Amino acid sequence: MSLKLAISDTCFIIDWAYYRRRSVLIEIFKTVLVPEQVLAEIEDEESISWVSAQLARGNMLLFTPSPADLRKAEKLILKIASKPFLKRVDLPEAICLVIGQRLNAIVLTENRGALLATKTLNDLKNVVVWRALEVLTEAITRKIIRVRSREDVERVFKEYEDDTKHIFPRSDLKHAINRVIKCLKL
Amino acid sequence: MPKAIEDKKLLEKIRREEEEFREIRRKYADWSFIEKQPPRIKAALKYYIETGDIRRACKIAGVSVSIFRKLLREANIPVVV
Numbered sequence: 001m002s003l004k005l006a007i008s009d010t011c012f013i014i015d016w017a018y019y020r021r022r023s024v025l026i027e028i029f030k031t032v033l034v035p036e037q038v039l040a041e042i043e044d045e046e047s048i049s050w051v052s053a054q055l056a057r058g059n060m061l062l063f064t065p066s067p068a069d070l071r072k073a074e075k076l077i078l079k080i081a082s083k084p085f086l087k088r089v090d091l092p093e094a095i096c097l098v099i100g101q102r103l104n105a106i107v108l109t110e111n112r113g114a115l116l117a118t119k120t121l122n123d124l125k126n127v128v129v130w131r132a133l134e135v136l137t138e139a140i141t142r143k144i145i146r147v148r149s150r151e152d153v154e155r156v157f158k159e160y161e162d163d164t165k166h167i168f169p170r171s172d173l174k175h176a177i178n179r180v181i182k183c184l185k186l
Numbered sequence: 187m188p189k190a191i192e193d194k195k196l197l198e199k200i201r202r203e204e205e206e207f208r209e210i211r212r213k214y215a216d217w218s219f220i221e222k223q224p225p226r227i228k229a230a231l232k233y234y235i236e237t238g239d240i241r242r243a244c245k246i247a248g249v250s251v252s253i254f255r256k257l258l259r260e261a262n263i264p265v266v267v
Contacts, residue, residue: 010251
């Protein structure tokens with residue numbers, strides 16, 4: 001069964017579009033929301049052609065934030081900027097966090113500012129943020145991507161790193177691999 | 187555990203991760219590619235290596251996030267989050 005809803009920011013989708021198994025995202029989620037402000041930032045051919053194809057098929061949904069969402073996002077940007085230990089976020093990520101919270105949607109991001117904000121700000125503690133690492137973990141544990149051994153699991157994460165020039169933090173990766181192995185009893 | 191100690195531990199973890207991620211970006215970067223770029227692009231790639239902040243780097247380079255991400259791939263600078 002697909003999870004219901006996710007909302008993607010720019011940094012996630014422009015990396016994910018380069019992944020050889022990018023279609024698994026559509027199998028995990030029933031709908032992936034793409035805010036207008038995110039779509040406006042996608043310019044490279046690989047990403048925009050994939051996203052527009054998903055919009056055409058109804059797997060992704062172009063989302064227009066309400067004026068109230070935008071006001072809340074602007075307040076969030078200022079709040080995060082006022083905390084010296086956090087990394088700044090900009091409007092597209094802030095919109096994703098605000099809408100993710102309002103609609104109970106999983107926020108897909110590779111933005112460290114957005115990730116740290118949900119870990120440290122009490123009013124964002126209920127927002128669920130997934131990086132590609134968590135998306136792949138979900139895809140493997142739900143057998144959307146089939147694996148038979150630890151080596152297979154490691155290969156899935158490595159493929160993503162190779163395709164997108166991404167490096168998962170080693171401790172997070174180890175934790176994800178162990179979680180998958182335990183869950184699938186490999 | 188008292189909240190102040192928890193916060194201190196979290197901040198220390200964030201600081202350590204920042205340093206680890208910066209080292210990874212420095213290590214993998216194709217420095218000869220970076221040095222051959224026009225001044226704004228070169229400065230932006232170096233800024234990204236130090237901070238991991240793609241949006242400010244884009245402003246320095248004068249290109250969109252999407253185009254800058256392609257430049258990062260060409261310069262072999264990994265995204266670590």
